[in-house]
Every structure is written in C-alpha cells, then in structure tokens.
Amino acid sequence: MRPARDLTAPVEDYLKAIYDIERSSGAAATTDIAQRLSIAPASVSGMVRRLAGQGLLQHQRYRGVTLTAGGRRAALRTIRRHRVIEAYLARALGYPWDRVHEEAERLEHAASDELIDRMAAAIGTPAVDPHGAPIPSRDGTVDDRPLRSLAELEVGGRARVMRVSDESAPMLRYLSELGIRPGAVLTLVGRAPFEGPLTIGVGRHQRQVGPALAAQVQVEPVRGHVRRGRRARR
Amino acid sequence: MRPARDLTAPVEDYLKAIYDIERSSGAAATTDIAQRLSIAPASVSGMVRRLAGQGLLQHQRYRGVTLTAGGRRAALRTIRRHRVIEAYLARALGYPWDRVHEEAERLEHAASDELIDRMAAAIGTPAVDPHGAPIPSRDGTVDDRPLRSLAELEVGGRARVMRVSDESAPMLRYLSELGIRPGAVLTLVGRAPFEGPLTIGVGRHQRQVGPALAAQVQVEPVRGHVRRGRRARR
DNA sequence: GGAAATGTTTAGTGTCACCTAAACTATTTC
C-alpha cells in the first residue's frame, strides 16, 4: 500500500497498454504491447524486465505479462486521470470529443491527484468519459464489465450506444456525423452477407457501416421503446 | 517564425530561468542558472552549449548567456502557459494561491496552446496571474516594467501591492495571513535601522516584516486616499 | 602584481528509454 514512487510517463503508458490488452485477451504478448505503443518489440522486452523487477508485473518468458495488484492499481490511477481529463475538457472547456484524447494523453502524466479530483468534482463527478469509458474511482474500482459490440447485435435488435474507441480522431468525427455516440439508440436493420456492411437505423436516418467500424462501437441491447435519457448512464 | 520544434521540459525550464535572470541582472551567469534550477553548474555549461547551437541563446565563455529573439519567444510562451494555468487553477478550480505554482510547473510542459487559450478565455482573459505577474499575450508581448519593491518604499508612503514572488508556498501563506496580496494597499509606518524590520500598516493592522521578505513584495506607490479596486489592475 | 578565492568549463560516468540487427525459442504447417 506504499504511495508508489513516481512512475515516468513511458512507464505509465506501458501499464495502461498492458491493462487494456489484458482485459481483452488474457496475458499481454510482447508484440501486442509493442504495437499498441508503436515501439519495437525488443524495446518492450527490456522495459518488461525492469517493471517485473519493480513488482509491477509478472512475466513468463514467451508467455506474456500480467499486472500485479500494484501494477493494476497504478494503471487504473493513470486511466482515471486520462478519463477525468477527457470529461473535463469536453464539459468545462468546450473541447470537441475527437480532440480530448490527444490532450489527455499528455496531461495525464503531469496532473496531480488533487487536480484530478477537483476537475471531477467541478463537472459533477461523471461516471464515464466522453467516449463512454467508465472512470475508475479514486480507490481504483471500475465497472468494466464487457459490453457487446454493435457487430454482434442480432438483426432487428435495438441497442443503446455505450462506448466507442477513443484512439482515432477521424473515426470519432465520422461516427459523430452518423449520429453514433454514447447514449444514442440504434436499430440493426440488416447485415449483408460475407462480412458485408451493416445497415443501421439512427433516429430517422439509415446508415451503412462496415463490420470493422461496427466492432469499435459497444452497445447494450434495449428492448421495446426508447428511453428518454440521451447520455450514457452507469 | 517557424513553429519552433518541440522543446523538452528541461529546456523550457532553462529558458524561463534565463529570461528571469536576464530581466533582473543583465546576462545570466552559469551559477545563477544552476542555482535557480537546483542543478550543478557543470550541467548548465553542457546544456548552454547545446542551446546556443540551436540558436536559442548566445554564450560568451565566462561572461554569461543572453537569449536570442527565438529564445525569448520560446521563454515567453512557457511563461504564458505557466501564468494562465495558475490563474485558471485559482479562479476556475478553487486552488489556494500557494499551491498553484507547483501544479503549473508540471502542467506548463504538457498543455497545448489551444488548451491555454481556452483556459484564458474561460476566466475572462486576465492580465495577471494570482501573484500579480503579468501574463504574456499569445504573440509574446508582456508588460514587465520593473516595479518598486516594498523594501525601497519611503517611510510614510502608501503603495498598492502589485506582485509577489510565487516560488515559496510557505512565504505565500505567510503573506496571505498578513493581508499582503496583490491589490492590497499598505502604508510603510516605519523602518528600524541597520536592516531592521519594517512596520507596515495593512487595513487596520500593523505588521512587522523583515527586509528580505519586503524585498519579495513589489508595489506601486499611490498618493492620497485609497481607491476602491482591491485587485491588481494592468 | 601575484596568490587566493571564486566562478566556469572540460572530461569522464551513469541512467532512462528508445533503437536495429542478429540469435534464439516456440508454434504452426506440411
């Protein structure tokens, strides 16, 4: 429970990346980490050895890495900072949602916990960031139950958009144009065979989206009529 | 007028320090820079050579350094960031004025120009930071005419506090207790001989302050009666 | 005006975080 000596920005980025990869595919492979961070796999090996030595993660050669409890705590602290900053920029300073990620990516390493808490309080302690990602609490708990992706929805189904990937600004702008953002309710009208495009009803419009894009959109099925709230809950 | 390739955080700190030292004492000596940044003089020599090579400053061996136009522009950009952040933290997020400096010291290297402009606009584009230091404009102009220090005021004189040094949090807390902050109007009631303490009238109180502390407080003499505005103008 | 004190620079190291190239190990495929 030690205050965790200061981690450098690169180290925080490693932990965040490993946390994410672990969520989606068990142990994080060296190559996956390298790809996520746009660095050479060899560089990852070196860093992983160091971090394992610091007790932040466990490494089984050729088997990938997993975070220790301490590593997970550190990762969640960074993720909390990132998402609070995103939410604050959007709500308090009028940032467009496709630009908050980039700015948060730099600020998350510089902001103190006090600043993060003040920012969160100033915008009413939101539960999710502008892309619908849940904001971990100060003590490191998150509700990150996996959602279903739009690509997996059954034809005819209705669903509320809960979360979209925040990594690509152009993609966010495009989704925004289509009306696909957290809180929106969609209907899957049809799906073309052989990995073809999906036809989606958004409000009074029909949209075509490719399966790769649909996979980036996470939804929660809703039945019957549409509820009022346009914002993601949770 | 090139966008100035990205400077690292240490480089920005060097430029800021050199700018400050240059303001108060002509060319900046290696030792002064070292002291300001709490690093060894030998480290400064190395960095100075590098920065001179990049055209940010000029160096005459054993004679100190001066910023070039480009170096000054970069320094003012960083100073603008720092002071806008300080003002924003104080006004928008309720930070106490003795804590804004430390936070700004880290954020100034991570914030984009867009963020700085949005922050400034959100609090009404103030002209000074919470310590009374003038905020450079986007295009790098500042009104940094030297003020007089409280220590130099003549006995019986009245003056408005314009600016205090922001480096020491304990000092700021103490000044705050005494009622000495930008906008306050003081009277120098008396001065003990041999570098003795100054007696100062603040509102209805009389305070004793040592000459070293008084030298950290910059004032603008006012004559006759006290004006209403409690905030620093400019 | 020469020695001492002060200030500055050079030389040589260390750490962090990245890189490439080459060697090695594991897994997949035929």
Place this chain on the structure above:
DNA sequence: GAAATAGTTTAGGTGACACTAAACATTTCC
C-alpha cells in the same frame, strides 16, 4: 517430426540530461 514462420530475447548503440572531479579563467585581495 522437420521445416517454415512467428514471436522473443540478447547484444550493442544513441540521445538527452544529469552527476563528480579536475582543469582552467577571472576577479579580488593584500
């Protein structure tokens, strides 16, 4: 089950930024 392929690690290197110790200038003092 051996060969091809994919993934991982080692070895050696680079740049930025700090350090200490020692050499070198400049200024000050007697």
